[in-house]
Amino acid sequence: MGDRVHNDVMEKAKPQRRIGRLSAIGRVATRHGFGYLIDRRRGNDDTQLADRGRRLREMLDELGPTFVKFGQLLSTRPDVMPPDIIAELRSLQDDVAPIPFADVRRVIEEEMDLTLEQAFLTFDETPIAAASIGQVHRATLPTGDEVVVKVQRPDAPRQVESDLQLMRSAARVVRERVRALDFIDSEALVEEFGRSIRQELDYQHEARNAETFRRNFGDSTEVAVPKVIWRYSSARVLTLEFLEGTQFADLDPEMRSPEERRELAYRMTDAWMTMIFRHGFFHGDPHPANILLLDDGRIGLVDFGLAGRLTEEDMTRLTRLFIDAATENVDALPRRLAELGLRYPPEQEGELREALAELYYRYYGSTVSNIDPLEVIREGLDLIYSLNLRLPTRFVILDKAIATLGAVGVELYPDFNVFEVARPYARQLLAERFSPRRMSLRAQAEVRELGGIARDLPYQVRDVIEQTRQGRLEVQIRNPGVDDLTYHIDHAVNRIAVALIVLGGLVGSSIVGALSKDGPHVMGLHLISFIGFMLSGIFAVWLVWGIARSGRL
Numbered sequence: 001m002g003d004r005v006h007n008d009v010m011e012k013a014k015p016q017r018r019i020g021r022l023s024a025i026g027r028v029a030t031r032h033g034f035g036y037l038i039d040r041r042r043g044n045d046d047t048q049l050a051d052r053g054r055r056l057r058e059m060l061d062e063l064g065p066t067f068v069k070f071g072q073l074l075s076t077r078p079d080v081m082p083p084d085i086i087a088e089l090r091s092l093q094d095d096v097a098p099i100p101f102a103d104v105r106r107v108i109e110e111e112m113d114l115t116l117e118q119a120f121l122t123f124d125e126t127p128i129a130a131a132s133i134g135q136v137h138r139a140t141l142p143t144g145d146e147v148v149v150k151v152q153r154p155d156a157p158r159q160v161e162s163d164l165q166l167m168r169s170a171a172r173v174v175r176e177r178v179r180a181l182d183f184i185d186s187e188a189l190v191e192e193f194g195r196s197i198r199q200e201l202d203y204q205h206e207a208r209n210a211e212t213f214r215r216n217f218g219d220s221t222e223v224a225v226p227k228v229i230w231r232y233s234s235a236r237v238l239t240l241e242f243l244e245g246t247q248f249a250d251l252d253p254e255m256r257s258p259e260e261r262r263e264l265a266y267r268m269t270d271a272w273m274t275m276i277f278r279h280g281f282f283h284g285d286p287h288p289a290n291i292l293l294l295d296d297g298r299i300g301l302v303d304f305g306l307a308g309r310l311t312e313e314d315m316t317r318l319t320r321l322f323i324d325a326a327t328e329n330v331d332a333l334p335r336r337l338a339e340l341g342l343r344y345p346p347e348q349e350g351e352l353r354e355a356l357a358e359l360y361y362r363y364y365g366s367t368v369s370n371i372d373p374l375e376v377i378r379e380g381l382d383l384i385y386s387l388n389l390r391l392p393t394r395f396v397i398l399d400k401a402i403a404t405l406g407a408v409g410v411e412l413y414p415d416f417n418v419f420e421v422a423r424p425y426a427r428q429l430l431a432e433r434f435s436p437r438r439m440s441l442r443a444q445a446e447v448r449e450l451g452g453i454a455r456d457l458p459y460q461v462r463d464v465i466e467q468t469r470q471g472r473l474e475v476q477i478r479n480p481g482v483d484d485l486t487y488h489i490d491h492a493v494n495r496i497a498v499a500l501i502v503l504g505g506l507v508g509s510s511i512v513g514a515l516s517k518d519g520p521h522v523m524g525l526h527l528i529s530f531i532g533f534m535l536s537g538i539f540a541v542w543l544v545w546g547i548a549r550s551g552r553l
Contacts, residue, residue, distance in 0.1 A: 025063060025166065032059040053088030060092065065132025066163035066197070068092050073193050083382075098130040104137065104151050111234040119232065123149070132156070133200055138242065146242040147229055150203065157201055164194050192393070200305050203238040209304035210240065216279045223271045224298045243302065245294035249287075253412060262416070264293065265409040269421040271299050272405055276398070277425040280310045284397040286405045308397035314340070330357045337384075341392035348387065355383050498543045505536030 032055045060071040074081050075089035104125075105116050112119050120139045127135040134152040141147055153159075171186035199205050207228045214225040224243060232239035248268070253261055268291060275282035283290070284306035292300030310318075321336040333356045334349050344352055384391065391399070409416035467473040509532030513525050522530040 025170065028059055028062055032056070032062075034059065053085040056085060057088040057092060060089075064163070065096050066160055067167075069132060069197060070167065070190075070193050073196060074189070096130055096132055098127045098135050099153050101125045103154050104135070107151050107154055107236055108149070111237045112232065120149075133160075133197075134203075139239075141229070141232070145229075147232070147239050148226075148242050149232070150238040150240070152201070152203065152236040160197055160201065164190065164197075167193070202235050203233065204235050206305045207233050207238055209307045212281055212307075213275075213283065213301060213304060216275070216281065222267060222298060223274075224294055224300045226300075226302065240302075243292055243294055243300040245292035245300050247289050248291045248293065248408060248412070249289045251293065251412070258413070261413045265412040265416045266421055268299055268412075269405055269409055269416075271301075272401065273421050273425045276310065276401075277315075277422075277428070280312070280315065282308050282310075282398070282401060284308045284401050286401055286408060288408050288411070291408070306397065308394045308401065310394065310398070314394070330360050333360075340395065342384065342389055344387070344389045348389075352387060352389070355387070359383055495543060495546070498539055502536045502540045502543065505532050505539070509533045509536065 033052075034055070057071065060067045071089045071092045075086050075092070081089070108116055108119065116123055119142075121142055121144070122140040124138045127137050128148070129136045132153075133156045134150050137149050137151065139147050139149050167190045168187065171190045207230070210225060210228050214227060217223045217225050226241040226243055229239040229241070251264075256264070268286075272282060272286060283301060283304065285303065287303075290301065290303040292302065294300045317336065317339045321333070321340065324330075324332045324336055331353060334344075334352050337352075338344070406416070464473065509529045512532065513529035520527040525533070
């Protein structure tokens, strides 16, 4: 009985805590110059746009780890965020104070059904890294193997779900009150972030990614991926083989010769090009803290929560895009981009084609030595983003990975160019796609597909004829322009109806006032006539006010 009462009290307290948290978010937003998101009477004039990226970064940092991670997601979405904001959000760091070791012990023992002493010979109480969802400790297995153990914070799922609820509320406010952000689907962004962070909460997902990378690089003498210790891993605990080495973030370039730095930058990039072009499965966050230079000279990879996958069909479509660009078939580029998943309304195709042609001919005739490939790619992506078009998530991750890779390489070796490494892989990709064997296999696949269509066609025609005979055939036509037209016609008809009611009230009241001599009078008018004039006046004022508010007189 007591427990039930306690639970009821806790459930009733949740909305109050949520309201209190929303109020706190409002105060933080106002303090950082985003009060117009809360107050309808405030405008977001040009003075508030100045330094908005820094203020947004500081606001998210103050709101806590989940909001920091949301900012990190936004930094990978140049299709919805302006460049100045993205530049600031990329500096957000997911660093928090570690949780008490007693909590770490409790999570491990709950997940493994063993005491900490039974599971490990040694376990360092001080974490080597701590983030919003979990933290990492060094340990030694009973076999003597050294490992790293990633342990999830006990309150992480509850905190994440609570913050996601608040973000959904904030997204609705942004959608309703901030007209300058109409082109951003804020609620869809929050849902995308929710899916992403829930995946991070499942360490089994990261373990599967790590296992795939290790299998792909199984024969490599250049790249090392830690082994997953499945016996000591679960949804909240991830145990990996310990890689002895130095993070790229801790390397001192001044201690190495230019040749060594160049060789290191190009080896690192070669690992990612292998993932992208050969494996079709790539590490999505080549941050310098996630790349190690091992003691034996190999490149080590860690942190596998974010990964991108390119299918065989993606690679074929990319090849077609490359060929059309190489053969100056500019008119086909919008169609090739659409095949890759770029979404744009039909009426915007002409604008996209013109913008692509302008970008293409800007570099036409230039020698390779005079062109910065990274700049060309960035300009192409900026063009897509400037038109408020959206790329599929896998290509956004690829864009982020290449951009981060380029930045890390330049830090090591200022003359580094990521596309010098990518070019041979791209050439090999083209050669493989159009080899006789590949063309033959593709032809066979297309013949099978066409055969399937031909086999199903008679049955589909029969279904259409049967539905027509029974009167059940329906044809749906969707056109946003027609929907808008219907909306405006409804408004016009409603106003005409109100105007007719006003006119009828005025005429009827006038007739009653002229013909009725007996009965109560108000201000010289018959009572019924007076009431009719008042109601007509109220409706008339309401109609005029509605028209004036819409801005269409």
